[in-house]
Amino acid sequence: MARLLLGCLLLCALASPGMAALSEGDGAPDFQAQASLAGKAFNFSLKEALKKGPVVVYFFPAAYTGTCNIQAHEFAANYEKFVAAGATVVGVSLDSITRLNAFSADPDSCAGKVAVASDSDGRISKSYGLRVEQPPPGVTDTQGYAIEHGLVEQVTFVVTADGKIAATIRGDSPSSNVAKALEAVQRVAAKQVTRAPGDSRRYRKTGLTMVLSRF
Numbered sequence: 001m002a003r004l005l006l007g008c009l010l011l012c013a014l015a016s017p018g019m020a021a022l023s024e025g026d027g028a029p030d031f032q033a034q035a036s037l038a039g040k041a042f043n044f045s046l047k048e049a050l051k052k053g054p055v056v057v058y059f060f061p062a063a064y065t066g067t068c069n070i071q072a073h074e075f076a077a078n079y080e081k082f083v084a085a086g087a088t089v090v091g092v093s094l095d096s097i098t099r100l101n102a103f104s105a106d107p108d109s110c111a112g113k114v115a116v117a118s119d120s121d122g123r124i125s126k127s128y129g130l131r132v133e134q135p136p137p138g139v140t141d142t143q144g145y146a147i148e149h150g151l152v153e154q155v156t157f158v159v160t161a162d163g164k165i166a167a168t169i170r171g172d173s174p175s176s177n178v179a180k181a182l183e184a185v186q187r188v189a190a191k192q193v194t195r196a197p198g199d200s201r202r203y204r205k206t207g208l209t210m211v212l213s214r215f
Contacts, residue, residue, distance in 0.1 A: 021129040021155050023168050028057070028159040029127040033119060034097045035090065038112035039105030041097055044090060050161050053086035054188050056181050058156040059130055063095045063103035063116070064141035067154065071174035072103070076111035078182055087158075087185040091116040092124055094132065094149040125152040158184040 022028065028046070035044035049055045058075070060068040075082075075089055082089050091110070095103070097118045104110040119125050122132040132150040139147045156177055158167040167184035169177055 021153075021168055021170065022157065022165055024165055026165045028157060028163055028165050029124075030163070031124045031127070033092070033117040033124060035115050035117035036097060036100040036104040037110075037115040039101050041101060042115075044115060044117050046159070049088045049090070050159065050163060052088060053161055054088075054166070054185050055159045056082065056087055056089045056156065056185060057092060057128075057159060058089070058154075058177070058181070059092050059125055059128070059152045060154050061151040062093055062141060062147050062149070063099050063109070064143050064145070065147075066142065067174050068093075069109050069142065071154070071177060072109040072114060072116075073111065074174050074178040075181075076109070076113040078178055079113040081182055082185060085182070085185045085189040087189075089114050092119050092152070093117075094119050094122055094125070094152060096120060096149070119152070120149070122150050122152065128155070128157065130155055156181050158188070160188055 030045075030047050032043060032045045032047075034041055036042070046055060046057070056075075058071070060071060062068060072091060075091070079089065091114060093100070093116065095116075095118060097120075100116045100118055104114065104116050105112055110116060117124075125132050131153050135147045135151055141147055154170070154177075156167075156169040157165050158169075158181055160166050166188055167180070169180045169184070172180060
């Protein structure tokens with residue numbers, strides 16, 4: 001229990017401001033990584049995902065830890081709303097792909113809806129200006145497994161189709177973090193519709209047909 005408590009305290013500390021994370025208007029570094037969705041591994045490419053519309057890239061310290069479990073579940077519970085706004089959601093941590101296979105399929109976490117990518121060497125996290133720290137020896141997750149990989153701070157980025165960061169969200173509760181990410185992608189969708197309300201062909205390509213049908 002003491003080890004688990006220590007782990008929770010460390011993860012909370014990582015959620016607080018540290019290094020200068022990329023902010024609104026910055027270019028989002030492209031990345032490719034092995035990821036998992038519903039327990040199945042695949043190759044994720046940010047560049048390819050952005051061809052479909054905005055992408056929510058949320059970094060989290062470790063699978064099967066208190067706030068990370070809640071955040072993943074919140075994204076899964078609101079997944080259809082993100083899809084309706086034309087957005088893709090992907091989580092990134094330094095967990096192994098084997099661990100993420102279990103996490104992505106877990107009904108209490110990603111629930112088979114949210115993809116999670118393995119940044120095993122921390123390069124993706126650091127390219128976004130995020131801190132990666134090593135956990136103290138003996139720290140365990142909520143399933144009792146030792147956490148032996150680096151822990152990235154908990155920050156969410158909303159990236160527009162042109163590769164720019166529209167929002168950087170940090171320091172919130174899991175539910176607030178997800179709610180703010182959803183608000184950001186809905187604002188992006190609304191701006192795209194406003195720019196060319198008569199061009200349905202453009203938005204069908206970015207997954208915004210459902211939004212356009214309301215006008």
